[in-house]
Amino acid sequence: MKQVELAERMKVYQSFIARLESGQRRVDVVELVKLSEVLGFDPTEIVGRLARMSD
Template sequence: MPKTLGDQRHDELIRFLVEKRGQAGLKQVELAERMKVYQSFIARLESGQRRVDVVELIKLGEVLDFDPAEIVGKLAKMTD
């Protein structure tokens, strides 16, 4: 299985999520509270140390008000 942490698509997803959190005016701890996770979970995710699974992406979309299918489509069109 290819490595995904540090992959260009993974990095773009992280940039997107950090941007969306900023646009929502939320600190990591506030996003964590809304996601019902620890702040360290958000920190590891945003630092690229942790993968985002599909269910987490859906929940992030609900909390940060974006369509997960749109970012997945954008990532799918990226080339290596």
């Protein structure tokens, strides 16, 4: 999926997606949920993985 298409589906600017991809901006919880809806993944699984990594 291209940045433009993801941005349209999330109702944000393409530059916002570019900043996420490049690591210039972190994803907050609300954005993670929105991304999960658009991309079709379980946000709790991602959070769980991150929690295990920090142990």
